[in-house]
Amino acid sequence: MNxxxxxxxxxxxxxxxxxxxxxxxxxxxxxxxxxxxxxxVARPSHLVDVxxxxxxxEDTASGGLLIGAGVTNTVLAEHIAIRTRYPxxxxxxxxxxxxQIRNMATxxxxxxxxxxxxxxxxxxxxxxxxxxxxxxxxxxxxxNRGHAILGASAACVATHPxxxxxxxxxxxxxxHLQGAGGARTLPFAELHRLPGDHPEVDTVLQPGELIxxxxxxxxxxxxxxxxxxxxxxxxxxxxxxxxxxxxxxKDGRIADVRLALGGVAHKPxxxxxxxxxxxxxxxxxxxxxxxxxxxxxxxxxxxxxxFKVPLATRTIVAVLGELAGAVA
Amino acid sequence: xxxxxxxxxxxxxxxxRVSLLDFLREYRQLPGTKKGCNxxxxxxxxxxxxxxxxxxxxxxxxxxxxxxxxxIEGLADENGLHPLQQAFIEHDGFxxxxxxxxxxxxxxxxxxxxxxxxxxxxxxxxxxAAVLTREEIQERMSGNLCRCGAHNGIVDAIHETFAVDARxxxxxx
Numbered sequence: 428m429n430x431x432x433x434x435x436x437x438x439x440x441x442x443x444x445x446x447x448x449x450x451x452x453x454x455x456x457x458x459x460x461x462x463x464x465x466x467x468v469a470r471p472s473h474l475v476d477v478x479x480x481x482x483x484x485e486d487t488a489s490g491g492l493l494i495g496a497g498v499t500n501t502v503l504a505e506h507i508a509i510r511t512r513y514p515x516x517x518x519x520x521x522x523x524x525x526x527q528i529r530n531m532a533t534x535x536x537x538x539x540x541x542x543x544x545x546x547x548x549x550x551x552x553x554x555x556x557x558x559x560x561x562x563x564x565x566x567x568x569x570x571n572r573g574h575a576i577l578g579a580s581a582a583c584v585a586t587h588p589x590x591x592x593x594x595x596x597x598x599x600x601x602x603h604l605q606g607a608g609g610a611r612t613l614p615f616a617e618l619h620r621l622p623g624d625h626p627e628v629d630t631v632l633q634p635g636e637l638i639x640x641x642x643x644x645x646x647x648x649x650x651x652x653x654x655x656x657x658x659x660x661x662x663x664x665x666x667x668x669x670x671x672x673x674x675x676x677k678d679g680r681i682a683d684v685r686l687a688l689g690g691v692a693h694k695p696x697x698x699x700x701x702x703x704x705x706x707x708x709x710x711x712x713x714x715x716x717x718x719x720x721x722x723x724x725x726x727x728x729x730x731x732x733x734f735k736v737p738l739a740t741r742t743i744v745a746v747l748g749e750l751a752g753a754v755a
Numbered sequence: 756x757x758x759x760x761x762x763x764x765x766x767x768x769x770x771x772r773v774s775l776l777d778f779l780r781e782y783r784q785l786p787g788t789k790k791g792c793n794x795x796x797x798x799x800x801x802x803x804x805x806x807x808x809x810x811x812x813x814x815x816x817x818x819x820x821x822x823x824x825x826x827i828e829g830l831a832d833e834n835g836l837h838p839l840q841q842a843f844i845e846h847d848g849f850x851x852x853x854x855x856x857x858x859x860x861x862x863x864x865x866x867x868x869x870x871x872x873x874x875x876x877x878x879x880x881x882x883x884a885a886v887l888t889r890e891e892i893q894e895r896m897s898g899n900l901c902r903c904g905a906h907n908g909i910v911d912a913i914h915e916t917f918a919v920d921a922r923x924x925x926x927x928x
Contacts, residue, residue: 465794466794528898
């Protein structure tokens, strides 16, 4: 691990000031960043500890929730409003990592965690455009069973590893930011980037900009929502494919639906094409299948991950069927 | 502020790169907490901080100033072993013993989580009482690996020690 200066921020303003140094990084629970630093994938000169900031969960005037970026995964999944009003979010968190990691990891850090592509971590033996821009990608023709099938580029086929973010994408969350130039908000769907020619850039955040909170809009339909994660072992593994879904059925027809996929792309994948096909249609297995096939129509599998296309299709159908059954 | 380890305060290391794990083992000479993968995958380094289980290998010691850390060395008291330590012996919850300190600290944290009602990935009801069935224990302990394959004995020991409260809850409900 490279040497660095450590400072604990007393408040958001101090964090932004301290984080304004080039090569500074904000430190949350450390479950990803400390590991990346130990492997010398990340080499910050300054660490600004923000774990003491923004640790609350509050009701908003519009009927949603404002979740401080320093809230741990466990505290968020345990909160009664999350469990009852946004079960997709509680289930996504509980499907991720291990209990020890969930006790440490923060919401802000979860949003900014980096891919677990093994070539990204392999500083000694592999080329990786995300780690060393312009060096090449050894995953594209390598062991790419876990890699992206949607939205990838010739430069990068990595996936975003978060479960929590897939639920936030489905829920139309809003990210609150604070930078040296002031505060702003960002729709969650706009936070993460597709790789394009610059896979080294994961998000649209400005240098030194700090995530202070994540806002969940009021969404009564989300009381009927869930998350399903398909992985190589039954617990403590990253997703091959995951599905976050909210389904609102009225008189047999789909009044509203929110659908997002994990494990398939460089960012949490909001399935807007499937949603558009589903709204207004009868809630039937055929409708779910048509929508899932349409969403995966542009999938471009690599040598080892072609199974993700039918797996994602079937998982979407199964999750929507489960939610529709819960309505009936 | 110092870090309080098993009730005894220690000054922070000067180098912020020192993990909580290395701080415990090398600065405090408490080698009970084990270094397995050193990357957050195995759970051998699990300790309790203010009663919550965390991975000490992914924690920088400087982040934990003023906090109460409990390691395997802090569990037994003048009356003898912690009940879970005794149960691990009786149920053959280990062979080589390398993962055991992490398993035991993790299970103690896990029992506290279940007692306050935290659901798990396998809980069908997110708002019901958290009953520690074998399936629930297996899921909640999935962050602690045992290369000897003593998982059945480990689950037995945890079930015997901590499922009593849960069974009482189940009966009451």
